[in-house]
Amino acid sequence: MADQVDLPPYLLKRIEAGHLVVLEPPKLDLEAYISNYTGRTRFDRCLLIGQTSSCLCTEALKAAVNEAKKGKDVSRYSTAVEALQEVAPDDPDANLDMNWTEVTTKQVKAETDRLEFELKGYKNNLIKESIRMGKEDLGSHYLNIGDLASAKNAYTGMRDFCTTHKHVFDMCLKLIIVGIEQTNWMSVQNNVMKIRSLPRPPEEETQGQPILATSMGLVHLASSNYYEAALSFVSTNPMMGTRFSQVISPNDVAVYGGLCALSSMDRNDLQTKVLDNSSFRNFLELEPHIRRAIAFFCNSKYSQCLETLEAYRKDYLLDIHLQRHVPELYYRVRSKSIVQYFIPFSCVTLDSMASAFNTNEESMESELVEMIQRGILDARIDTQNKVSLSSSPTPRQTFLLTHPTNAAPNIHPPQ
Template structure:
């Protein structure tokens, strides 16, 4: 694909602090978007169109074509508006008012028909028909972009669900609607509800991959990176099989996420939140996640490099694929933060064997300049992640050495005080014993037979005749 001039809209977006990339990605747009289905295709194309100056025209044209295949008028108008703002001279950027009017009329007519059917079922008190009517209305409103109405109808459907399978279908639809709304707390709540339902043998395994994917996506979107990593690393590999087998097509989750996305999200969150031992155990040696990681071999190399202490090589791999990840709908807002966390953790790990390191050596190791390294070190020291100090005059990072002499004296003083307490207790025991003070230990119902506190110290107990026998005392 030949180089293209960048529309002025993207320069303005950069000036306003927007995230824009101009380099071509490593994926082919048509092949990439073919992995998805439903309205997420439009959402992802729209994100690419607003973020990549290289793919913008192609992505937005595809998004408009996809939107015209659906019934969501508002989504179509939003895509056309973005296309017009970026490419105002392109004829495709003009709104097709005839299509808008026709689809809007059809949507209104369908809404009235479904509502009339629901009223009829309610009058006849047919519970199963009422459930199906609410389900049809919820899906209809979701297709036309009225997500609030869709969620309302799915929630009303719950009252008429008579079987666990009906509840599972309804909660699945709620999860997808909430993902489309970016209502992540509701996504997590409904995932937990669905996990608590009884399932037929084999059905739970089919659902588990979808539930883990939805929960991991919600945790990533709410910046719970470690939890997202643990959830996605435990994702059932059935989702990969479903993409290869036509008979298992219903197990795919292309309307939200693909196995490649699970590999990317899981590996990056793990790199940002786990140490080298955990990465080896939970990522590289994980038989479940290995199936996903094979889809993104460069991420396996990145994780292996980090585990082996080759931090600059790991960061180089991530940097080489930055454009691809910035163009991902859900990963884009978090990618730079995740890489920053990975880089900071690598700096801490790199410094462990040293007492002093020059800023220039660190800059060379991490392929950056000294100013960036100093900024990173200042942040790490300020957050107490790096026990060291900056020597700006000599250009050194100096480890905080422990005062071993003071620690030794402190430990000796503590041992002496403990010995003194034990000695005083033993002397007290001998003194009480020499004074022939008989003391009984308290009974279960209370203190026994009018004896004094000395009995408690001596650890004696009395029988019914009042004669005591020595037992193990407190000393």
């Protein structure tokens, strides 16, 4: 594990401010990872990794600087350069390119003036299609320069000038993208619902399905509704490809869907809705460790399941949508595993549980106490004998109690 003393001041400040910093090296290759995306999310993801990973900090911030210079969002460029200056002050990219900044600022203003002037002309001529396209161009321009509020207003203004269902679909899709970047999940959900209510030919329905399914998955994920998020992600059409690469990749669908399912579904649902799902299997092939983790859980191999997930925790802590959910998702999977492990027994020693879940007795006891207090585990702990006792009868005891003719004498549910 990296020592905090060796961290650049930039990351030390973030730790002091209460921000997450991942000290261990992740498995991901930054260049390969970012190549899965297009548009503004490339910068967002690079910046987050640069702000979070001690191992990839410099590389990611340099990538963020380069991504910013490919676009027209001057404020993003300044943010990335300022961060890089604190991490690697001697790096050539850490020097603010004033010439680029000034030229880009002038170009942005000129483009804004031109698009607004053209739109004004279209409005004077009362040509609906020209007005719609003018608002679309202006919205895309505002999105590219990072003025999300103006982009949303411009796209929303297209509504009165849409003359086909395809126009409405395109408008709502653009509002979904803006909403995701704004983390305005209500807007995302509303526009998904509008698209779903449109009468569309089967071909358009198929093309749009991955966008709508993954958008709703992100909506549910953001609200910590992991079960509904899982259902949305696992329903994604495998023909997705790069259709929504400005937001999410097929690999993300596998990871988000798999983790949400593992944290919220029972063994039967995991088998039928995830592992046996022929469509989602295509996504799981991109992230085979997620499939293995789910299979381990379904086969009651809880330790292997948790070990598999733990190996990728550092990567998921660097993900723009997953980061804040990782602790809760992992806690739920671990808690479910402990509950499932405990079901067949009326009494389990803390030592055996600690061994099964790769921890020590003291930590295991604390973990069980928390689960009992939260109502997750129906059990009690005998601290003197270091055992955990079930408060409910085991399946075998339930059978014997309900079939007295087959019952052995003195069989009673644990007290």
